[in-house]
Amino acid sequence: MKPTLAKGVQDKQVREQILRDTIVNVLESNFKKYGFNPIQTPIIERFDVLTSKYAGGEEILKEIYTLSDQGQRELALRYDLTVPLARFVSMNPNLKLPFKRYQMGQVFRDGPLKPGRFREFTQCDADVVGSSSLFTDAELLALASDVFSELNFEVTIKVNSRKVLDALIPVEDKNGFILSLDKLEKIGSKGVKLELLGKGFDEKVIDSVLDKLSLDYNSLKAELKDGMEEIDSVLNYCKLLGVKNVVFTPSLARGLSYYTGTIFEVFLNNSKITSSIGAGGRYDKMIGDFSGKDFPAVGISFGLDALMSALDNYDKESYVDVILLSINQDDESIKLMQLLRKEGVNCEFSLKNVKKGLDFASSYKIPFALFIGEDEVKNNKYTLRDMTSGEEFKFGLNDIVKKIKRL
Amino acid sequence: MKPTLAKGVQDKQVREQILRDTIVNVLESNFKKYGFNPIQTPIIERFDVLTSKYAGGEEILKEIYTLSDQGQRELALRYDLTVPLARFVSMNPNLKLPFKRYQMGQVFRDGPLKPGRFREFTQCDADVVGSSSLFTDAELLALASDVFSELNFEVTIKVNSRKVLDALIPVEDKNGFILSLDKLEKIGSKGVKLELLGKGFDEKVIDSVLDKLSLDYNSLKAELKDGMEEIDSVLNYCKLLGVKNVVFTPSLARGLSYYTGTIFEVFLNNSKITSSIGAGGRYDKMIGDFSGKDFPAVGISFGLDALMSALDNYDKESYVDVILLSINQDDESIKLMQLLRKEGVNCEFSLKNVKKGLDFASSYKIPFALFIGEDEVKNNKYTLRDMTSGEEFKFGLNDIVKKIKRL
Numbered sequence: 037m038k039p040t041l042a043k044g045v046q047d048k049q050v051r052e053q054i055l056r057d058t059i060v061n062v063l064e065s066n067f068k069k070y071g072f073n074p075i076q077t078p079i080i081e082r083f084d085v086l087t088s089k090y091a092g093g094e095e096i097l098k099e100i101y102t103l104s105d106q107g108q109r110e111l112a113l114r115y116d117l118t119v120p121l122a123r124f125v126s127m128n129p130n131l132k133l134p135f136k137r138y139q140m141g142q143v144f145r146d147g148p149l150k151p152g153r154f155r156e157f158t159q160c161d162a163d164v165v166g167s168s169s170l171f172t173d174a175e176l177l178a179l180a181s182d183v184f185s186e187l188n189f190e191v192t193i194k195v196n197s198r199k200v201l202d203a204l205i206p207v208e209d210k211n212g213f214i215l216s217l218d219k220l221e222k223i224g225s226k227g228v229k230l231e232l233l234g235k236g237f238d239e240k241v242i243d244s245v246l247d248k249l250s251l252d253y254n255s256l257k258a259e260l261k262d263g264m265e266e267i268d269s270v271l272n273y274c275k276l277l278g279v280k281n282v283v284f285t286p287s288l289a290r291g292l293s294y295y296t297g298t299i300f301e302v303f304l305n306n307s308k309i310t311s312s313i314g315a316g317g318r319y320d321k322m323i324g325d326f327s328g329k330d331f332p333a334v335g336i337s338f339g340l341d342a343l344m345s346a347l348d349n350y351d352k353e354s355y356v357d358v359i360l361l362s363i364n365q366d367d368e369s370i371k372l373m374q375l376l377r378k379e380g381v382n383c384e385f386s387l388k389n390v391k392k393g394l395d396f397a398s399s400y401k402i403p404f405a406l407f408i409g410e411d412e413v414k415n416n417k418y419t420l421r422d423m424t425s426g427e428e429f430k431f432g433l434n435d436i437v438k439k440i441k442r443l
Numbered sequence: 444m445k446p447t448l449a450k451g452v453q454d455k456q457v458r459e460q461i462l463r464d465t466i467v468n469v470l471e472s473n474f475k476k477y478g479f480n481p482i483q484t485p486i487i488e489r490f491d492v493l494t495s496k497y498a499g500g501e502e503i504l505k506e507i508y509t510l511s512d513q514g515q516r517e518l519a520l521r522y523d524l525t526v527p528l529a530r531f532v533s534m535n536p537n538l539k540l541p542f543k544r545y546q547m548g549q550v551f552r553d554g555p556l557k558p559g560r561f562r563e564f565t566q567c568d569a570d571v572v573g574s575s576s577l578f579t580d581a582e583l584l585a586l587a588s589d590v591f592s593e594l595n596f597e598v599t600i601k602v603n604s605r606k607v608l609d610a611l612i613p614v615e616d617k618n619g620f621i622l623s624l625d626k627l628e629k630i631g632s633k634g635v636k637l638e639l640l641g642k643g644f645d646e647k648v649i650d651s652v653l654d655k656l657s658l659d660y661n662s663l664k665a666e667l668k669d670g671m672e673e674i675d676s677v678l679n680y681c682k683l684l685g686v687k688n689v690v691f692t693p694s695l696a697r698g699l700s701y702y703t704g705t706i707f708e709v710f711l712n713n714s715k716i717t718s719s720i721g722a723g724g725r726y727d728k729m730i731g732d733f734s735g736k737d738f739p740a741v742g743i744s745f746g747l748d749a750l751m752s753a754l755d756n757y758d759k760e761s762y763v764d765v766i767l768l769s770i771n772q773d774d775e776s777i778k779l780m781q782l783l784r785k786e787g788v789n790c791e792f793s794l795k796n797v798k799k800g801l802d803f804a805s806s807y808k809i810p811f812a813l814f815i816g817e818d819e820v821k822n823n824k825y826t827l828r829d830m831t832s833g834e835e836f837k838f839g840l841n842d843i844v845k846k847i848k849r850l
Contacts, residue, residue: 039492039530039733042518045485047531050544053481068762069784071791074460078452078563079486079549080508085446101487103510103520111449113510123446124454132806136791137457142486156485171777171792178781276777326446355475370578370683374585377476384478384543385578399539 044146044155051350059343060140062186063160067138070179072162075137077120079144083110085123089325099145113144117161118294118322118335125165126327133166133331140340152311152345163335165323170266173298173318174273176336180302180314181279183338187347190305191313193281195270196288198295198317199263204286205245211293213237213245218289220249249287256286270298294319298334309346314338354400357382357440358420361393363409372408372418372433379437397423404440451553451562458757466750467547469593470567474545477586479569482544484527486551490517492530496732506552520551524568525701525729525742532572533734540573540738547747559718559752570742572730577673580705580725581680583743587709587721588686590745594754597712598720600688602677603695605702605724606670611693612652618700620644620652625696627656656694663693677705701726705741716753721745761807764789764847765827768800770816779815779825779840786844804830811847 041047048056067074080103087097101113114120117139125131140160147155162179164172177193184191205213216231223231225246232242248259257264267284274282290299299317303310316336324330358376360383362369373383384402386393397405407419417430420439431439448454455463474481487510494504508520521527524546532538547567554562569586571579584600591598612620623638630638632653639649655666664671674691681689697706704725711720723743731737765783767790769776780790791809793800804812814826824837827846838846 039495039533040489041485041530041534042487042489045487047485047534048483049535050480050482053483056483057481065787068789069787071763071789073457073761073763074464075457076455076460076463078448078454080449080452080551080563082447082449088446101510103508123448126446127448127454128456132803144487156487175792182784273777276774278778278781354480356478356480367683370680371685374685377589380472380476382475382478385582396539 042155044149046154046156051353052344054352054355055344055347055350056340059187059340059347060160062183063140063338064138066179066183066186067162069182070136070162070175072136072138075124075139076141077114077117077124077139079113079142080111081114081120081123083112085326086112086114086119088119096145099147101144101146115145116143117141117159117337118163118319121161121163121165121335122323122326122333125323125331129327131165134172135165136162137165138162152341154341158340160338160340161335163333165331165333167334168320168332170269170298171273173334174270174277174279176316176334177270177274177282177300178277178279180300180336180338181281183314184302187343189313189346191281191302192283192305193279193300193302194285194288195267195282195298195300196285197263197266197298199266199297200260200286201263201289203260203263204248205241207237207241214289217245217287220287225249253284266297290315290317294322296320300336304346307346309342311342313342313346352401354402355382356384356400356402358384358404358406358436359393359397359402360385360406360408361390362386363390363407365408365410365413368413369408372406375433376437379441381437381440406436449562451556453561453563458760459751461759461762462751462754462757463747466594466747466754467567469590470547470745471545473586473590473593474569476589477543477569477582479543479545482531482546483548484521484524484531484546486520486549487518488521488527488530490519492733493519493521493526495526503552506554508551508553522552523550524548524566524744525570525726528568528570528572528742529730529733529740532730532738536734538572541579542572543569544572545569559748561748565747567745567747568742570740572738572740574741575727575739577676577705578680580741581677581684581686583723583741584677584681584689584707585684585686587707587743587745588688590721591709594750596720596753598688598709599690599712600686600707600709601690601692601695602674602705602707603692604670604673604705606673606704607667607693608670608696610667610670611655612648614644614648621696624652624694627694632656660691673704697722697724701729703727707743711753714753716749718749719746720749720753759808761809762789763791763807763809765791765811765813765843766800766804766809767792767813767815768797769793770797770814772815772817772820775820776815779813782840783844786848788844788847813843 083102086100096115100115103111138161142156143159144156180193201214207213212235216228220228229242233239248256288299288301295317297318301312302314303312314336318334320332323333358381360369360373369385373385376383394405403423405421405423412418417432420429420431420436490509493507503522507522510518545568549563550566551563587600608621614620619642623635627635636649640646695706695708702724706724708719709721721743725741727737727739730740765788767776767780776792780792783790801812810830812828812830819825824839827836827838827843
């Protein structure tokens with residue numbers, strides 16, 4: 037048989053997985069710095085949980101993968117990490133609040149395929165459950181800002197509030213209006229107006245909304261009191277937290293229906309990648325649907341695959357530090373290799389001849405090769421070659437470890 | 444609605460996930476030390492790939508979760524990481540050999556539930572593809588030995604070879620015979636004999652096999668040449684590699700049908716957990732089924748859930764190092780917190796009052812609390828309380844960082 041992958045899923049090669057590790061480490065260390073702790077929920081959930089009232093909404097439901105458990109129950113693969121969190125919170129009523137958790141894992145959506153859009157992909161989420169303080173919203177923006185600065189990304193964090201949108205748009209079918217408004221940057225105000233007229237909205241209303249969107253911060257504040265007070269508060273906390281790249285964007289909408297307050301999206305500056313690389317918001321109602329009791333909550337989600345396409349400099353092809361090349365000294369080489377491993381050096385022993393071993397090292401950019409011949413064993417000094425510069429050193433064990441670890 | 448979990452899957456609480464991180468870190472660092480590199484394959488695979496000739500065998504096929512891709516193709520959830528590796532190798536013909544990869548991830552089996560047996564569980568595998576050297580087999584045993592010694596487990600690694608079993612058991616239906624023999628330690632030779640008689644095997648053959656199993660190493664070696672030469676070789680390499688806890692066990696069988704040479708299982712000494720916590724073997728034929736070309740291969744799989752039940756000392760409940768308690772000094776506290784985070788300290792800011800903050804810290808065993816009041820801000824010296832001893836210190840920022848990181 038000629039084996040292939042299922043449509044819309046990917047293998048990750050070594051160089052990709054090493055880059056992924058780098059990003060995951062940055063995310064994890066920042067989640068921890070900001071007081072988040074890890075949990076894990078299963079990939080398989082009950083279908084009725086994933087399709088509950090405040091869950092992902094109609095658009096996502098069409099894309100659920102279903103399966104059955106020996107034909108007994110209706111099961112499904114999770115399509116995000118937020119609905120499972122809501123289920124988790126409701127099943128663990130004794131959690132001390134605020135509960136700050138992070139989770140990273142694959143999620144599944146059986147939707148249309150586009151370049152860069154997959155059916156199995158990884159989300160990295162941090163959420164705070166049980167605090168309605170807007171300080172929490174700002175802290176997530178600070179977290180995002182730290183993550184991207186550590187990854188050397190220049191980003192803009194766009195912030196808005198569902199309450200601003202509510203005050204701004206005096207119509208019944210807010211969702212339809214919001215979906216068009218979300219395209220303001222892409223298609224301009226003329227394009228948005230045309231689309232909204234097409235949807236049957238009143239021209240006067242459209243013009244008034246678009247006019248308000250062109251107001252400066254203080255004038256808009258005077259127009260829309262409530263939501264703007266919250267935005268004010270979040271922006272002030274951001275200042276205290278040292279976040280510099282936050283921009284209030286009253287047209288920012290976010291698709292998902294469960295948001296109730298602050299919403300935000302992170303975009304790369306000057307990049308070919310124009311979709312957001314992180315996003316989130318406050319959803320104070322969703323958990324209540326599961327637990328019968330409302331829990332204020334706010335979260336952020338980083339798309340690992342989007343981050344990887346933004347970072348795609350694969351400068352490391354292997355975790356191996358040194359390849360050991362034995363010249364008829366297999367037994368001694370093996371013993372030496374174990375000593376190096378005890379010191380935490382990542383070693384590989386070439387089972388083939390020296391030339392093939394060197395080729396192997398070059399093709400995977402392994403930084404060092406260690407030659408072990410008769411003289412070397414006799415004098416307990418081995419030849420270490422720096423594979424980049426070609427330099428060679430005659431070293432004992434300790435100096436080999438020092439040289440390799442200085443990398 | 445009252446949300447519940449699907450049957451046979453689990454949530455991992457924070458304390459479990461922290462313990463899991465510890466184990467995963469030990470596994471990953473040892474995989475790297477031994478020259479392995481990470482890849483990732485998807486959870487969703489094509490049904491025809493997972494049910495291919497040399498794949499898991501009939502027993503596992505009954506337990507496959509199937510799903511469909513918009514009704515177009517037959518898909519399934521992976522039930523191990525070995526069959527996907529075989530697919531990966533055949534789809535990447537230009538891999539430099541030997542290809543040493545590790546992968547950790549969830550796998551799915553819709554089988555009967557027992558205590559400690561789940562339908563979604565995590566495997567951590569290291570495999571070497573493209574080397575038939577028995578040194579490779581021994582290296583996996585050295586890797587296992589290092590992992591368990593770092594986790595402070597006392598283990599016995601039982602080793603056998605399919606070739607030993609072939610020479611030992613002169614019957615057609617080897618699998619039926621082997622499945623009974625595998626129970627030798629559990630039910631004794633009398634029990635095994637009864638079971639084999641019940642399966643219709645010849646009494647003389649049964650007696651002769653059981654007799655041979657009681658022979659000492661050298662006598663057995665004289666009886667069965669071929670497979671024993673391989674065992675000899677593996678055990679010699681183990682000596683060179685410094686592995687001490689390997690025991691040749693001619694009755695060890697391993698269920699899976701794809702093994703062709705060395706097989707091994709790791710057991711805890713003096714533990715209530717009697718099932719193996721790691722296992723593997725050589726499978727030189729399976730990849731050939733996918734690629735049309737035989738690749739020798741050998742691998743080991745660690746069961747993360749089994750390791751967790753063996754280790755279940757949850758001594759850490761949170762990654763948070765210090766909780767900041769503001770006494771009417773919120774703005775200053777927030778600024779100080781960001782400085783601590785810059786130094787890599789994991790911080791949490793109590794949004795509630797001081798007493799609630801201290802309770803929160805105690806309940807999650809957070810090691811430090813930092814009090815920030817008017818005097819503290821004025822003098823730039825803060826009160827750091829060691830939550831275990833109750834000791835308090837008046838420190839500036841640098842000393843706070845030093846004290847916390849010394850932990």
